[in-house]
Amino acid sequence: MRYEFHLPDIGEGLTEAVIAGWSVKAGDAVKEDDPLCEIETDKAVVEITAPCTGTVISVRGEIGETLKVGTVITVFETEKLPVGAGRGGHGQAVEEAEPPLAQPAAPPAEIPASGGASPVAFDRAIRATPATRRLAREQGVDLATVAGTGPGGRVLQNDVMRFADGGQIGQATGATGSSGGRFTIAPIPREPGQTRQPLTGLRRVVADQMVRSVTLVPHASSSFRCEAGRFQTLRKLLQERLGTRISFTAMVMKAMVSAIQRYPTFNQSIDETTNEVVTPPFVNIGFATHTDDGLIVPVIKDCGARTLTEISGEIDRLAALARSRKIAPGDLRGGTITLSNVGSHGRAEAIGGRLIVNHPQAAIIGMTRIRPLPIVRDGQVVAAPCLDFHTSYDHRIIDGIYAGLFMEHLIDVIEEPGMMLAN
């Protein structure tokens, strides 16, 4: 019998994914759990395996194509349906192409087979009115790739036209509350010599997240410098005593935990849908990681309850997984504040800059590398190892003075690590 396999939700809340590669083609015989395809979702590449043993009748999804969770990606001919088929699983058995002629007294006229619209399908369908659906067809726009700006993610006719005119970026995706997200964008004229590539996969996720952050969060930023001599000395001591490498990033995270205990608003979020301020029970610090495909922010969960060694090891482990794109979706979720080590790449020295808060978090901290800089000590200009911090924060819930106090606490701990004892 036929079995339609739907693109599964491999992590909580996943709504769409990009097809990264196919391991099968129509006509192939497959065994259950054989590799089927790779999908790139919300920052990770995940292998999807065949749900059943049988023959592949058709596959759907070009490499690079964005598909909604629930879209049929493979049709199998199989002897044995997977467990859960048709009952909330990732697929459903379908009737043969031939509409069956019912036995007399169960007439075909009264079988509630609908012309293609199964009840399950339309529950998962994109929210758009019939007129919008027609407009999308006319414009050649796949509604599944348009982020709706209407209530509840509804795709509006404006969204379709904006997409048709200039692609996805520029939409205030998921905009709610005060943002509105209505603006008109002119397309970039097509000219000879230009090349164009669809904004997909991780790059699209980053783009959407950045637009969401700058659209929703009123940013305020400030920068600070501190001496880091004692911090360096402490690191050396710890590495000797613990017999393992300890990163400055991990140590700054510990200092952040201390500052958050004193100034918890840095760890809060606004729930835009309810206008509530949410205080999480943990400090989950995301750390920005550069990969060849774009920015990924793995999250170290509950930093307050972990030792320095654990945090340092976890940073190395998650960064490696992120770079090889094998990181689990769960390790990318749940961050409550972000740390970006802007000094870890290249030779150029950042002397300022504005970081973008990772919505719905309220704050991001950037740290530079430690390097000798001229400072004034006892009226004399001397060279001393220095570490600069930049921070951007959600000015709706964090005042400038409060941010200053938070950073002062952080710097106190860096300059005199013994201050940790005070907490």
Add this chain to the structure above:
Amino acid sequence: MQMKCDLVVLGGGPGGYSAAFRAADLGLDVAIVEARDTLGGVCLNVGCIPSKTYLHQAAVIRELEHSRSVGVNFGAVEIDLTALRAHKDAIVGRLVGGLGTMASARKVRIVRGRGEFTGANSVRVAHGDGADALTIDFAYAIVAVGSEPARLNELPDDSRILDSTSALDLPASSGTMLIVGGGIIGLEMATIYAALGMTIDIVELGDGLMPGADRDLVTTWRKANARYVRDIMLETRLSGVEVDNAGLSVSFEGKAAPDQPKRYDYMLMAIGRIPNGRGIAGDAAGLTVTPHGFVPVDVQMRSNVRNIFAIGDVVGGPMLAHKAVHEGHVAAEVIAGEHSKDAHLSTAAFDARVIPSVAYTVPEVAWAGLTETEAKLNGQAVDVVKFPWVASGRALANGCENGFTKLLFNKDTRVLLGGALIGPSAGDMIGEIAHAIEMGSEAADLALTIHPHPTLGETIGLGAEVAEGTCTDLPAATGTHRAGRAPTRAA
């Protein structure tokens, strides 16, 4: 003889004429090939419209019975079958006459006869009287040949064994009738003949009447009709029919089969409909027609042959006129778009999310979208709310307080997924539910829309209020629904 056109439509039923008229309005030169003398197909000539003419009178008779019980007595019902038939014929005549006028105004040519393909760009129309056959060369074709009542081969040929077409001739208004098939058509016929005064039995092979409808609707229907239908034999089939001058002797087998054959004056076969795809010589055009007579199509209603489309009963799915009309418009737009190189028009597709179903019985039953039965089968998380009409002042005033309105919402998003009504005018009210589903409406959208009071349609708004926890026309909800609009924020 020879003629040429941009588009030939095989079949002038609701799907066929709608496709032809839409295509003509979009600038195509169109011909309809129709075997009947009039346009309108089964629906107008021997289906929806004539049966509704009788069903309205059946509803009136049932209303009169109610009126009698509340002090308004018109005396005994007298039925003049000749006048009633003439009334039906007059209505059909008005409608099909109107269609003929609209066809000529659009310059749509009507060719009488049955069309058979002779190639992918030509059909041959043989006239019933054996006169010269006509060959029509076309750029595009739409197959809209519909369906016909299914027959059991082993039945004797006897004028007292009716189908849904001959039943409309109203051969009798007294005596006994066996209805074979408990689907919508069978129940509508049961409603008509019971109201006229016949004693009705129903035999159905399946385990319930009205397949496709939720069982609570059917239970309510059966209660309301307990006085009008003598015997309902479920999971039972015919095992033999003997005819003699005095009537029909029918034997049964199955769960509810009586030991002895039962005698009836009439039998009405309503066991389904068979698509007419086999009578069009599809092979000659390379057209795929399944062994059962269906023509497979894609969402644009296009068959396996690029310039041949098919719509309506012959493509499968529910055999309903409103589905056929919608499909006819889609096919016409795709064809006109391709013909005139209109890139927008040619993207038309069948994209409706729901096709409402209605049983025009007394009481009327209507449903659209997801049913409770399907939701259970799929394991979908839905909120099912029912507004009982006993809480509706208008339903009490009208004597239809046994009805109810049911709505199904997605548990998380609150989006309306399906709905059903049972009671007078249920079919007229289901359109609001279908529209709300197509628009992606949430419970709040329906609940916050002011529905006029006191009406039966108001129960849709009230049902949505029940889902929202804001309804004040029922005892206060306890726990199952949230109180008011704001989501529960407790951790």
